[in-house]
Amino acid sequence: MRRDNFESQLAKILSNAFGKINVADTQCVMAYLASIPEPISNKLLTDTINDTTSNSIQDFKKTLKVKVDILSTDFKWMKRLIGSLPEQTAQTLKQEYIRRRMKYQNGRSANIWLRKRVTFLLEVCRSIPVPLHYLNSEKRRLQIANEWSKRCLIMFNKVMEEQTDDLDIFRLIVAVKQPADVWGFSPVLPDLQMLRSQQKQGEDINSHSQMIARAIARLVDSKWWLHQIDRRLKQYQEHTAIIIGKVRANVSPYVSNHTLQEYQSRKKYNLSWMQLMLLINEQYQLELPLIEAVKSSISNPHNRRVELMVRMRGFEELAKEQGFVGEFYTLTAPSKYHSWCKDKKGRTFSNSLYQGFTPHQTQQYLCKQWSKIRAKLERQNIKTFGFRVVEPHHDGTPHWHLLLFFKPEELEQARGIICAYTVEHDPQELNLSENFTPDQCSPRFDYKTMDPEKGSATGYIAKYIAKNIDGAYVDIDSEANCSSQLAAERVAAWASLWHIRQFQQIGGAPVTVWRELRRLKQVIPDDEVLEMARKAADSADWQGYIEANGGIDCKRCQRPVKLAKTINSASGRYDEDITKIFGVMATRSIQSRLDGWELREYGSESQIIYKPVSSPNLAFPLSSDSCAPWRSDNNCTPTIPDIVFDKCLEVQDIGISKNPLPFLSG
Numbered sequence: 001m002r003r004d005n006f007e008s009q010l011a012k013i014l015s016n017a018f019g020k021i022n023v024a025d026t027q028c029v030m031a032y033l034a035s036i037p038e039p040i041s042n043k044l045l046t047d048t049i050n051d052t053t054s055n056s057i058q059d060f061k062k063t064l065k066v067k068v069d070i071l072s073t074d075f076k077w078m079k080r081l082i083g084s085l086p087e088q089t090a091q092t093l094k095q096e097y098i099r100r101r102m103k104y105q106n107g108r109s110a111n112i113w114l115r116k117r118v119t120f121l122l123e124v125c126r127s128i129p130v131p132l133h134y135l136n137s138e139k140r141r142l143q144i145a146n147e148w149s150k151r152c153l154i155m156f157n158k159v160m161e162e163q164t165d166d167l168d169i170f171r172l173i174v175a176v177k178q179p180a181d182v183w184g185f186s187p188v189l190p191d192l193q194m195l196r197s198q199q200k201q202g203e204d205i206n207s208h209s210q211m212i213a214r215a216i217a218r219l220v221d222s223k224w225w226l227h228q229i230d231r232r233l234k235q236y237q238e239h240t241a242i243i244i245g246k247v248r249a250n251v252s253p254y255v256s257n258h259t260l261q262e263y264q265s266r267k268k269y270n271l272s273w274m275q276l277m278l279l280i281n282e283q284y285q286l287e288l289p290l291i292e293a294v295k296s297s298i299s300n301p302h303n304r305r306v307e308l309m310v311r312m313r314g315f316e317e318l319a320k321e322q323g324f325v326g327e328f329y330t331l332t333a334p335s336k337y338h339s340w341c342k343d344k345k346g347r348t349f350s351n352s353l354y355q356g357f358t359p360h361q362t363q364q365y366l367c368k369q370w371s372k373i374r375a376k377l378e379r380q381n382i383k384t385f386g387f388r389v390v391e392p393h394h395d396g397t398p399h400w401h402l403l404l405f406f407k408p409e410e411l412e413q414a415r416g417i418i419c420a421y422t423v424e425h426d427p428q429e430l431n432l433s434e435n436f437t438p439d440q441c442s443p444r445f446d447y448k449t450m451d452p453e454k455g456s457a458t459g460y461i462a463k464y465i466a467k468n469i470d471g472a473y474v475d476i477d478s479e480a481n482c483s484s485q486l487a488a489e490r491v492a493a494w495a496s497l498w499h500i501r502q503f504q505q506i507g508g509a510p511v512t513v514w515r516e517l518r519r520l521k522q523v524i525p526d527d528e529v530l531e532m533a534r535k536a537a538d539s540a541d542w543q544g545y546i547e548a549n550g551g552i553d554c555k556r557c558q559r560p561v562k563l564a565k566t567i568n569s570a571s572g573r574y575d576e577d578i579t580k581i582f583g584v585m586a587t588r589s590i591q592s593r594l595d596g597w598e599l600r601e602y603g604s605e606s607q608i609i610y611k612p613v614s615s616p617n618l619a620f621p622l623s624s625d626s627c628a629p630w631r632s633d634n635n636c637t638p639t640i641p642d643i644v645f646d647k648c649l650e651v652q653d654i655g656i657s658k659n660p661l662p663f664l665s666g
Helices: 003-018 025-036 038-051 057-082 088-103 108-126 138-162 170-174 177-185 193-201 206-219 223-245 256-274 290-295 301-322 359-379 408-422 459-466 484-496 511-519 528-538 542-548 648-653
Strands: 277-281 286-289 325-331 340-342 348-350 385-392 398-406 447-448 503-506 562-568 578-585 587-589 597-601
Touching: 003 025, 025 038, 025 277, 038 057, 038 088, 038 177, 038 301, 057 088, 057 108, 088 108, 088 170, 138 170, 138 206, 138 385, 170 177, 170 193, 177 223, 177 459, 193 587, 223 256, 223 484, 256 277, 256 290, 256 484, 256 511, 286 290, 286 542, 290 447, 301 325, 301 385, 301 398, 301 459, 301 542, 325 359, 325 408, 325 459, 348 503, 359 385, 359 398, 359 408, 385 459, 385 562, 398 408, 398 459, 459 484, 511 528, 511 578, 528 578, 542 648, 562 587, 587 648
Parallel strands: none
Antiparallel strands: 277 286, 277 597, 325 398, 325 447, 340 348, 385 398, 385 503, 562 578, 578 587
16 A cells, blocks of 8 residues: 555544644654554554554554554564574465464464474474575575585595505495485485494395495485485475475365375376387287276276275285174374364364474384384284275374274284374373273274175275375265365375385285286186186185185285396496396296387387287286385395296296286286
């Protein structure tokens, strides 16, 4: 508003309230109000006029002056506090602070809120050891990656030059990873303290030494650094958005709009690229559009949802047959992990107990509590199986849903164990008595025993599976207050950014073996176990597959049907062994994948006419949930020696035909 217009309007307001006034009084009041932001100055003027009992303009001016001085002091303090923050972040905090300052006459609440948020933001900023504007462009980030990888290389050379006796690999890795420690990230490493203890006891640590050597190779590689820095920057931006309130219901549920737009742009780019690419197999003279392969794989949300429902239904049928009882659990982290909360009317408000945690840190906490639960169930010899679904609250904080099956006589004990570890920390929030029961632990812990008369267990969890994949058959997401399809896309962006595994099978036979078996379309002779498992998988009978592959209680290493793999020694970027799945095996091995696929652009020159193939899921792996294991120390099946498939003798020795195509096509 122009100054002369505002002055004339102010004069009218003051005249209506206090009678005849002079120009000096109007200009004095204008000067007071000019020292504070306009939204709050207008409200202050109205409130002060309404609160003034005297008809004297002088008394009004004195009262206004006192209030303006207090506000002016607060705003000067606010400017100093947010002055070191990025401009956009500071502006958002300023707007929220003004809103809070207008809402309450006493500024204490707004001041406490601002001080806490700025403290969290400064801690997040300090976690990045370079000025943030250095990371604004990809070129600058590459320069930073080169610089910090060279720092690791300098530390490596320094230790190697000082080393006179046998190489101390522990001293070497501690020195080389110092630059990465400053950033707070590290390549995968074994427990160095435990490893040193094992070495002193004379145990062989050669395999772990190789892991350390590969970690060093990553630390001196600028590409590894660039990937870590890109990931850190994106998570920093999202964490900042969470702290300042840009991630919550009625604003931007689950993820910020910026992160959602980046995710959508990346998907659009990937789709455009896939539409230009063709898969060629020269050995078998086959061709396949890449986009068709992706649509036919578990990367397709529809296929992923259907497979999860099939597996869940198989678990439920198995539980009924063996007399197990299903129970549905919801596990939530303590209040300090939640940035924003919702009241009963769906309005959001800042959580005063929040301590600046990220969704990734919250997921780590829940995983740690689950590891305690799993260990306790194992010690008590309580068997269970089922599924876990991870989904975000409206502010991005993850929580878990689990559908687990137990023996009826063990159900109550298992429920107590799960509840005890879920409320292990900060139990005072729930006002629990010493001898509390699971029924008293809501909202941190909730449970519901499945009643077959009221519906199936699979039907109960179907909503949670659908709303976190593609939103199918769900109208509105009540947590996000938006359509289920939009909410599902936001959840996918959230899981991608924070690297959170949304779905996990608990117990039962490996799903990767199941997927390999589903590639095989012909009967497998001379191997009854393998054929039973193949037939069950081919007919989407998850229960039959588990029973054919050792039953529900069989340990992974003892299951009769396993993955058949080959190892390419030291062929990875960091001299790592690359393990490739080529089929399945029991008493014999069957190849389920074709080697030799290459990516080419449409229209690339070729003198060979290839045969189109319409069954991409049989030809090569593309999956998302429950991918083939990548760690060398997990429960994956033992590998078999390298196989040269063009040598008939070696091929026959492991039971694989020279041409695997008949097994891969009906």
